[in-house]
Amino acid sequence: MWYDNFSKRTLNLHLRSEKIQVEEFLTKQNLDLDREVEYTVAFFDRGKMIATGSLGGRILKCIAVDEKYQNMGLSTAVVSDLIQKAYSKGRTHLFIYTKPENKNIFADLGFYLIAEVPSKVILMENRPFGIKNYLKEIRKGEKDQLLKNQDREGVGAVIVNCNPFTLGHQYLIEYAASKCQTLHVFVLEEDKSSFPAGIRYRLVKEGVHHLDNVVVHQGRDYIISEATFPSYFIKESQTIVETHAKLDLELFTKYIAPTLGIQKRFVGDEPYCKVTAAYNTVMQEILPVDGIGIEVLPRMEYGGQPISASRVRRLIREGRLSDVKKLVPETTYRFLLSDEAEETIQQILGGP
Amino acid sequence: MLMLQERVKIEEVGIAGTCESSDITIHIEKNDGRGIELELRSTVENQFGKQIKKVILETLQELGVEDALVVAKDKGALDCTIRARVRTAVSRATHHDCFPWEAK
Numbered sequence: 001m002w003y004d005n006f007s008k009r010t011l012n013l014h015l016r017s018e019k020i021q022v023e024e025f026l027t028k029q030n031l032d033l034d035r036e037v038e039y040t041v042a043f044f045d046r047g048k049m050i051a052t053g054s055l056g057g058r059i060l061k062c063i064a065v066d067e068k069y070q071n072m073g074l075s076t077a078v079v080s081d082l083i084q085k086a087y088s089k090g091r092t093h094l095f096i097y098t099k100p101e102n103k104n105i106f107a108d109l110g111f112y113l114i115a116e117v118p119s120k121v122i123l124m125e126n127r128p129f130g131i132k133n134y135l136k137e138i139r140k141g142e143k144d145q146l147l148k149n150q151d152r153e154g155v156g157a158v159i160v161n162c163n164p165f166t167l168g169h170q171y172l173i174e175y176a177a178s179k180c181q182t183l184h185v186f187v188l189e190e191d192k193s194s195f196p197a198g199i200r201y202r203l204v205k206e207g208v209h210h211l212d213n214v215v216v217h218q219g220r221d222y223i224i225s226e227a228t229f230p231s232y233f234i235k236e237s238q239t240i241v242e243t244h245a246k247l248d249l250e251l252f253t254k255y256i257a258p259t260l261g262i263q264k265r266f267v268g269d270e271p272y273c274k275v276t277a278a279y280n281t282v283m284q285e286i287l288p289v290d291g292i293g294i295e296v297l298p299r300m301e302y303g304g305q306p307i308s309a310s311r312v313r314r315l316i317r318e319g320r321l322s323d324v325k326k327l328v329p330e331t332t333y334r335f336l337l338s339d340e341a342e343e344t345i346q347q348i349l350g351g352p
Numbered sequence: 353m354l355m356l357q358e359r360v361k362i363e364e365v366g367i368a369g370t371c372e373s374s375d376i377t378i379h380i381e382k383n384d385g386r387g388i389e390l391e392l393r394s395t396v397e398n399q400f401g402k403q404i405k406k407v408i409l410e411t412l413q414e415l416g417v418e419d420a421l422v423v424a425k426d427k428g429a430l431d432c433t434i435r436a437r438v439r440t441a442v443s444r445a446t447h448h449d450c451f452p453w454e455a456k
Contacts, residue, residue, distance in 0.1 A: 073372075073373070076371055076372060076373075077372075079371065080370045080371050080372060083370075083371070084370070087367050092365045092367060092379070092381075108395070109371045109425075110371055110377060110393060110423075110425035126379075127379075127423065128391045128393075128423055129391070129421070129423075
């Protein structure tokens with residue numbers, strides 16, 4: 001092959017010297033080294049770095065090729081290596097974030113465009129049916145739900161992480177459900193929260209069981225996931241957050257809302273987390289443009305303070321389970337007392 | 353040509369091949385009861401698209417695969433390469449060795 005005289009090497013970013021080398025190379029290409037990187041590969045021409053790429057979870061990132069070495073197939077070589085690495089770890093559904101001008105390069109490598117924020121960023125995935133299958137799945141979930149709130153009109157949506165499900169979440173969902181015929185609740189799927197995705201989903205389902213016009217969906221990869229909205233999980237600077245929020249909302253308005261006929265999104269206001277607050281601001285700008293209404297609800301309070309999942313986790317950490325009882329529904333409280341919760345509670349006690 | 357008698361059921365995701373020139377990436381996963389769905393993207397689709405699809409479908413048939421979702425990303429692979437990649441992908445998706453390395 002023509003690049004026989006180039007050498008390929010895996011970099012160890014725990015070594016300061018190697019990390020600086022990658023950072024300097026990326027800076028020249030107007031890129032920053034992502035914080036969530038677990039594997040980095042680079043190509044060298046006699047000791048000089050000429051191309052690099054990284055993998056973090058299911059996302060290929062920080063891919064760059066030296067200008068003098070472009071059109072030599074190096075980006076293909078980098079992406080091939082990252083894909084092989086991801087596959088060997090059993091990750092087959094991959095995503096790429098890149099600038100819109102690189103769309104064709106990655107399309108040739110088998111990636112399909114799913115969302116775009118013009119002149120900022122595009123999100124691509126390696127499955128042609130990825131988003132389509134997800135839409136099929138949520139439509140099926142809708143059909144399974146037979147009973148509807150006939151005397152109301154409209155379809156609404158609530159998107160929640162529920163780490164864990166509190167009385168605040170329940171209040172938001174109950175309120176929203178009373179305002180529409182069908183309410184779709186999406187629970188984030190990303191396993192970066194203290195409570196595992198499966199448990200969070202189950203606690204929401206149990207907690208809204210009494211509402212017969214509510215359909216609970218799993219958010220999968222397409223609603224505020226590590227792929228569509230990475231800054232939710234790694235707290236980022238303001239401009240990046242806004243771009244990411246736009247990308248996530250693009251997916252929502254382009255695919256999810258039309259599929260289910262969603263006309264309104266309900267959110268709780270966000271007094272603490274800056275990233276969520278920024279997301280809510282962007283949402284209030286974007287959704288009305290696409291004809292989707294939005295209603296922000298003040299948080300439910302207990303003891304003069306808003307109820308939030310982080311407050312619940314703090315109480316768990318302080319070992320005040322009896323206080324937790326006043327902030328969560330019966331179903332969540334019962335779970336917290338069960339054996340199943342032990343691992344999660346241990347993690348909260350040890351974690352931040 | 354070797355014919356496997358039993359039907360092979362795809363349970364997991366199997367991937368074989370790279371995205372280098374003259375190779376093809378075959379991605380195969382389960383597709384319960386919906387037959388074989390094939391999505392091809394090729395740099396030489398206009399010239400050889402039909403032939404590539406034919407080779408993939410024939411190979412799957414020989415292996416006894418009846419339901420599968422197949423995504424193929426081709427960079428001008430020869431028929432023998434396509435066959436090899438399909439077989440490997442199926443092997444990985446089924447934990448079933450599709451290559452008759454030794455006579456039994």
